[in-house]
Amino acid sequence: MVSSAVTMSAPFFLGQVIDTIYTSSSEDFSASLRSLCIMLSGVFLCGGAANAARVYLMQISGQQIVRNLRVFLFSSILRQEVGFFDKTRTGELINRLSADTALIGRSVTDNLSDGLRAIAQATAGVSMMFYVSPSLAAFVLLIVPPMAGLAVIYGRYLRSISKRTQDSLAEATQLAEERISNMRTVRAFGKELTEVAKYTEKANYVLHLAKQEAVLRAGFFGATGLSGNIIILSVLYKGGLLMASEHMTVGELSSFLMYAFWVGISIAGMSSFYSELMKGFGAGARLWELLDRKPEFPLNEGIVLRPEQLKGQLEFQNVSFAYPTRIDAPIFQDLSLSVPAGSVMAVVGPSGSGKSTLVSLLLRLYDPVAGVITIDGHDVRDLNPYWLRSHIGTVSQEPVLFSCSIAENIAYGAPDSGTVTVQEIHRAAQIANAYEFVRGFPKGFDTVVGEKGVLLSGGQKQRIAIARALLKVFLITPDYMHQKWYVLVKWANVVMYAFSPFSQNPKILLLDEATSALDAENEFLVQEALERLMDGRTVLIIAHRLSTIQNADAVAVLDQRRVVECGQHAQLLGNRQGLFRKLMEKQAFLQEGQKQALR
Numbered sequence: 001m002v003s004s005a006v007t008m009s010a011p012f013f014l015g016q017v018i019d020t021i022y023t024s025s026s027e028d029f030s031a032s033l034r035s036l037c038i039m040l041s042g043v044f045l046c047g048g049a050a051n052a053a054r055v056y057l058m059q060i061s062g063q064q065i066v067r068n069l070r071v072f073l074f075s076s077i078l079r080q081e082v083g084f085f086d087k088t089r090t091g092e093l094i095n096r097l098s099a100d101t102a103l104i105g106r107s108v109t110d111n112l113s114d115g116l117r118a119i120a121q122a123t124a125g126v127s128m129m130f131y132v133s134p135s136l137a138a139f140v141l142l143i144v145p146p147m148a149g150l151a152v153i154y155g156r157y158l159r160s161i162s163k164r165t166q167d168s169l170a171e172a173t174q175l176a177e178e179r180i181s182n183m184r185t186v187r188a189f190g191k192e193l194t195e196v197a198k199y200t201e202k203a204n205y206v207l208h209l210a211k212q213e214a215v216l217r218a219g220f221f222g223a224t225g226l227s228g229n230i231i232i233l234s235v236l237y238k239g240g241l242l243m244a245s246e247h248m249t250v251g252e253l254s255s256f257l258m259y260a261f262w263v264g265i266s267i268a269g270m271s272s273f274y275s276e277l278m279k280g281f282g283a284g285a286r287l288w289e290l291l292d293r294k295p296e297f298p299l300n301e302g303i304v305l306r307p308e309q310l311k312g313q314l315e316f317q318n319v320s321f322a323y324p325t326r327i328d329a330p331i332f333q334d335l336s337l338s339v340p341a342g343s344v345m346a347v348v349g350p351s352g353s354g355k356s357t358l359v360s361l362l363l364r365l366y367d368p369v370a371g372v373i374t375i376d377g378h379d380v381r382d383l384n385p386y387w388l389r390s391h392i393g394t395v396s397q398e399p400v401l402f403s404c405s406i407a408e409n410i411a412y413g414a415p416d417s418g419t420v421t422v423q424e425i426h427r428a429a430q431i432a433n434a435y436e437f438v439r440g441f442p443k444g445f446d447t448v449v450g451e452k453g454v455l456l457s458g459g460q461k462q463r464i465a466i467a468r469a470l471l472k473v474f475l476i477t478p479d480y481m482h483q484k485w486y487v488l489v490k491w492a493n494v495v496m497y498a499f500s501p502f503s504q505n506p507k508i509l510l511l512d513e514a515t516s517a518l519d520a521e522n523e524f525l526v527q528e529a530l531e532r533l534m535d536g537r538t539v540l541i542i543a544h545r546l547s548t549i550q551n552a553d554a555v556a557v558l559d560q561r562r563v564v565e566c567g568q569h570a571q572l573l574g575n576r577q578g579l580f581r582k583l584m585e586k587q588a589f590l591q592e593g594q595k596q597a598l599r
């Protein structure tokens with residue numbers, strides 16, 4: 001306001017200076033001119049300082065708004081249910097997080113400040129024009145209605161183009177993100193040039209939209225520039241006539257002209273403000289959708305069981321399920337399965353029969369369409385999902401590591417990774433048979449594993465993941481505990497862990513046995529680590545190895561959307577017509593001798 005007030009008072013005072021130059025008598029001329037100029041210099045100094053303050057504040061608050069938008073958006077994205085990520089692509093989300101937030105940040109800060117200033121100046125300019133010469137002002141303002149109509153049409157188009165631009169930019173980012181993160185596959189298939197061509201196509205579409213925007217902007221800015229010049233010309237014409245008829249002094253005409261200039265500049269500022277605002281609205285549409293999206297599952301609400309209440313009995317009762325993205329392709333229909341507390345249940349079945357889906361349902365990554373899944377009699381939908389997941393250890397077939405050090409990856413398994421000691425990490429690595437190979441690296445536990453752990457071998461990744469799961473199982477601390485209790489509980493854990501790491505309360509483990517071609521040594525080491533992990537816990541293991549199936553307390557065979565057979569290994573083998581026996585006969589892991597015996 002200060003900066004605008006100063007700017008807009010300038011033409012009035014400058015008009016006074018001109019009239020002083022024209023009308024003052026020679027003896028007081030220089031004195032009054034000097035005092036007027038000194039006074040004006042002071043006013044201009046204030047205006048300059050106010051303007052600098054405005055720009056600084058806007059820069060700072062702009063960055064703060066962008067930061068807040070990014071943090072809120074990231075937090076909203078991470079709260080969404082897993083099904084959301086099946087539907088939404090990573091590249092798109094990254095684009096929203098980086099490009100869209102920046103665009104909106106710019107449109108509501110720098111732009112808003114410039115825009116408000118332009119509006120204030122245009123209003124003040126128009127008022128001063130009326131003050132200096134009402135008839136000339138009324139004449140000039142005839143131009144406003146057609147310009148306003150043009151601006152509305154322009155704004156509407158610009159908004160839609162901006163939305164399409166941000167969407168296609170998101171598509172291009174999505175493609176780039178996916179190809180770069182799977183570079184090895186692209187290289188192996190020699191698809192670099194094809195991928196570049198695909199990306200170019202997407203980038204070309206963004207360019208095409210940018211051209212459309214350029215045409216639109218050029219037309220609008222050309223029209224506003226033209227109307228500004230026409231205003232000045234008509235002011236000179238009409239003002240010249242008024243001066244000739246002595247209705248206006250030269251100072252007044254000069255002031256009026258300067259106001260007309262300012263109004264012209266402010267209108268240009270307002271059009272640019274309006275353009276940016278419309279672009280911001282266009283980009284914002286998707287961003288608000290994401291920010292406002294309510295996750296389908298709560299993240300941290302529901303029943304929390306006390307440690308002694310958790311026994312680990314798992315039960316699927318008449319469960320029907322289909323993935324939300326493919327609701328018409330049911331994975332389970334009326335599936336029932338019971339895993340007694342403390343037992344090991346091996347799950348087998350043809351590929352695609354839904355073995356991994358069972359694990360996802362237990363982790364409550366998805367909810368069944370019908371039926372219930374219970375843990376110790378509690379429906380998992382009533383349990384606090386955050387608590388639930390923190391009490392279930394998982395090791396998946398393709399363990400995903402983060403691009404940080406091995407130590408940090410292992411510590412990720414603990415509820416509060418900042419408090420994990422080096423000894424705990426080493427111990428977990430020892431039990432997971434990872435210690436020796438990690439120590440063999442020049443940087444040991446500080447070795448960075450690369451994106452998704454690409455710098456490690458399959459077997460090494462798996463053992464690090466087992467160490468991570470171990471830390472989760474041994475260092476579970478109830479999150480409702482107070483900080484001082486936390487220390488005690490942690491110590492108790494460490495002591496139990498040191499003397500007898502396997503004698504804790506039974507917890508639940510969901511394991512997906514590796515099918516990847518580990519060499520015999522690695523496979524043995526991974527297997528050994530898994531067996532240590534399984535001891536004394538309720539385990540649901542997606543089994544691929546004969547020894548795992550043989551050692552399990554029971555085997556469930558999945559097929560045709562349900563559990564077709566369930567029982568002990570020997571008992572199921574005895575059923576000559578059973579699917580389990582057929583699977584066993586087909587599996588490559590059966591030794592020739594065992595196949596003979598089966599026959």
Ligand SMILES: Nc1ncnc2c1ncn2[C@@H]1O[C@H](COP(=O)(O)OP(=O)(O)OP(=O)(O)O)[C@@H](O)[C@H]1O
Binds near residue numbers: 086326349358
């Ligand atoms: N996120 C998902 N969205 C939609 N469908 C999915 C999703 N994940 C898996 N599916 C489908 O669900 C079915 C069961 O998949 P699941 O991964 O549970 O099978 P599986 O028995 O573990 O297979 P495998 O032994 O090959 O790993 C498959 O037909 C698969 O295509």
